[in-house]
Amino acid sequence: MNQNTFESLGLRRNLCRVLDDMGYLEPTPIQTQAIPALLQAKDLLGVAQTGTGKTAAFALPLLQLLDENNVSPHPRQPRALILAPTRELALQIHGEFSAFGRDLKLRHAVIFGGVGQSPQVRRLLKGVDILVATPGRLLDLAAQEHVDLSLVSALVLDEADRLLDMGFVRDVKRIIAQTPANRQSLLFSATMPKEVADLSRDILKNPVRVDVSPKQVTVQDIEQRVVNVDNSDKQQVLEKLLHDTAVSRAIVFTRTKHGADRVTRKLIKAGIGAEAIHGNKSQNARQRALDNFKTGDAWVLVATDIAARGIDINAVSHVINHELPHEPETYVHRIGRTGRAGSAGVAWSLVDTSEQGRLRAIEKLIKFSPRELEVQLPYREREHHASATRGTRPNDCARNNQASNGSRRPRRRRRRRAA
Ligand code: AMP
DSSP states (O other): OOSSSTGGGTOOHHHHHHHHHHTOOSOOHHHHHHHHHHHTTOOEEEEOOTTSSHHHHHHHHHHHHHHHTOOOOBTTBOSEEEEOSSHHHHHHHHHHHHHHTTTSOOOEEEEOSSSOSHHHHHHHHHOOSEEEEOHHHHHHHHHTTSOOOTTOOEEEEOSHHHHHHTTOHHHHHHHHHTSOTTSEEEEEESSOOHHHHHHHHHHOSSOEEEEOOTHHHHHHHEEEEEEEOOGGGHHHHHHHHHTSTTOSSEEEEOSSHHHHHHHHHHHHHTTOOEEEEOTTSOHHHHHHHHHHHHTTSOOEEEEOHHHHTTOOOOOOOEEEESSOOSSHHHHHHHHTTSSOTTOOEEEEEEEOGGGHHHHHHHHHHHTOOOEEOOOOSOOOOHHHHTTOOGGGSOHHHHHHHHHHHOOOSOOOOOOOOOO
């Protein structure tokens, strides 16, 4: 038998058929390593970030195990719990469970804050097999006795480093304390700072360790360049970089939510289709921004780190760091958003003099010094773009274009640089 198939990992035909329909031809490395161990109900420590196929790596075996032990879920008592740091990631995970579980009779639900709790409460009352949740809302509902975790047989902490980063450590521990001690536990994290290692030691029993960390990907596959620039020139440089015709879809990272809004406003003013995504936006606004970016109406997404994590967007040609992050690992996460699924991406970092220390720390982590990219200023194209406001962009053409060729890739709508 060909060893590199989902079937050879122990997944049953009904799941393999769905994967076939979804176009998953063969397992990714994390799936190859994790699925057989999880089917044996082992605990797992996965060092992996979004983009590696980690969601399927845990969702498929959990679905199979729950399906094999098919008991109807009791009202308010989920059988499996997946904790995720952000609403976007929770929704995404839930979407994958629904897709993979298409032919199974298992019930799933997703709960997160920022929206009314009544529909979530009703859903829990009907009984769910698999619950995907962000910690705050879950604890809220548990305190009100709308959910009871005493029958959870499998627990997944996804993006554990981000869960802890966002200050959820106590919430996570309180939630874990409400689950049975004999559960199967899985912890996924893109990085392994001490707090995550400590947590994993507390909650995992003899875990299988699977490491598909992206550090080599960072160095080998992504073209990284540094633009040395005065802070006051960053916006101009950013606009000039975005007008490079090679940029088809870009994520611009800013350190703060206000920074994201400011940069986005200026980009739109310069005729560049941009959306901002950060934690101050309502759930609906974040989803709208993401949809707009995914379907190509906006080809630049300006994001803060937390909001960007867990977002699954393919075909991002460029990641641009408007500022370098304080934590070197965050740089690795950021640039990992480009060059996904085997395609090479490009990452540019705008670095002013105050950020040189951060650059050194990143270079130490990635064991590599990105070359400098020189950008000539002043940038005088603005006059050409004065009329190209967001409202006058040919969105309808872009949509027609997508409809006719089936592609979600945004239509190229930048002007070439003035000679
Ligand atoms: P994840 O790391 O779970 O966020 O997955 C990243 C993306 O890869 C998602 O869009 C998945 O649908 C896709 N994916 C996961 N596993 C496979 C596979 N074996 N073959 C093709 N695509 C996959």
